[in-house]
Amino acid sequence: AIQMTQSPSSLSASLGGRVTITCRASQGISLDLSWYQQKPGKAPKLLIYAASTLQSGVPSRFSGSGADTDFTLTISSLQPEDLATYYCLQDFNFPRTFGQGTKVEIK
Amino acid sequence: QVQLVESGGGAIQPGRSLRLSCVVSGFNFNNYAIHWVRQAPGKGLEWVTLMSSDGSKKYYADSVKGRFTISRDNSKNTLYLQMNSLRPEDTAVYYCARDHGASGWGGYLDYWGQGTLVTVSP
Numbered sequence: 001a002i003q004m005t006q007s008p009s010s011l012s013a014s015l016g017g018r019v020t021i022t023c024r025a026s027q028g029i030s031l032d033l034s035w036y037q038q039k040p041g042k043a044p045k046l047l048i049y050a051a052s053t054l055q056s057g058v059p060s061r062f063s064g065s066g067a068d069t070d071f072t073l074t075i076s077s078l079q080p081e082d083l084a085t086y087y088c089l090q091d092f093n094f095p096r097t098f099g100q101g102t103k104v105e106i107k
Numbered sequence: 108q109v110q111l112v113e114s115g116g117g118a119i120q121p122g123r124s125l126r127l128s129c130v131v132s133g134f135n136f137n138n139y140a141i142h143w144v145r146q147a148p149g150k151g152l153e154w155v156t157l158m159s160s161d162g163s164k165k166y167y168a169d170s171v172k173g174r175f176t177i178s179r180d181n182s183k184n185t186l187y188l189q190m191n192s193l194r195p196e197d198t199a200v201y202y203c204a205r206d207h208g209a210s211g212w213g214g215y216l217d218y219w220g221q222g223t224l225v226t227v228s229p
Contacts, residue, residue, distance in 0.1 A: 034215035043202055049215040087152050091215050094166035096154040
């Protein structure tokens with residue numbers, strides 16, 4: 001199975017600050033990576049698919065980049081409603097595998 | 108609007124069986140693959156299984172292979188997860204989620220249900 005290594009496991013940033021989360025795949029997965037946001041007590045929500053395509057309705061402060069084995073989720077200007085845990089998921093093959101998650105807190 | 112609603116969770120003893128259901132609405136169920144994803148208390152997301160839109164393809168995580176079976180009834184807009192030989196480590200919230208495509212290959216999970224909690228304990 002493809003291993004997805006996500007870092008950091010948690011971070012604290014100021015409102016308006018820039019946040020970067022990385023995800024590394026144990027083998028090449030082309031652009032087959034998606035990012036999800038999970039707020040406390042809620043179901044996950046799709047943010048980005050195909051590594052860099054923003055899901056409809058998601059604020060433009062979220063962006064994704066990368067290809068092959070290295071991927072990044074960036075929040076350009078952190079807002080209070082961005083308090084959540086973020087996960088990457090490889091969509092390349094089965095079994096699908098998630099990263100371990102990154103908990104984002106407001107400093 | 109697209110909705111997925113899980114049910115069937117509850118408390119159950121190790122070794123017993125349980126069947127979860129996921130009823131969908133707001134889209135043509137026949138055209139989409141559907142996943143189950145679970146989350147143990149305080150832990151991350153774990154992908155469990157997927158069934159293609161026509162039921163011809165099924166994929167499982169190693170942790171549930173041979174114990175869990177995914178199925179669907181397209182006439183009832185319903186996906187099922189039959190869970191046998193349950194273990195304490197199967198304790199989790201179970202989510203169903205729609206794949207963007209029919210086969211599940213290269214697709215992402217674009218809509219999720221709210222989840223149903225399964226607790227496996229003596």
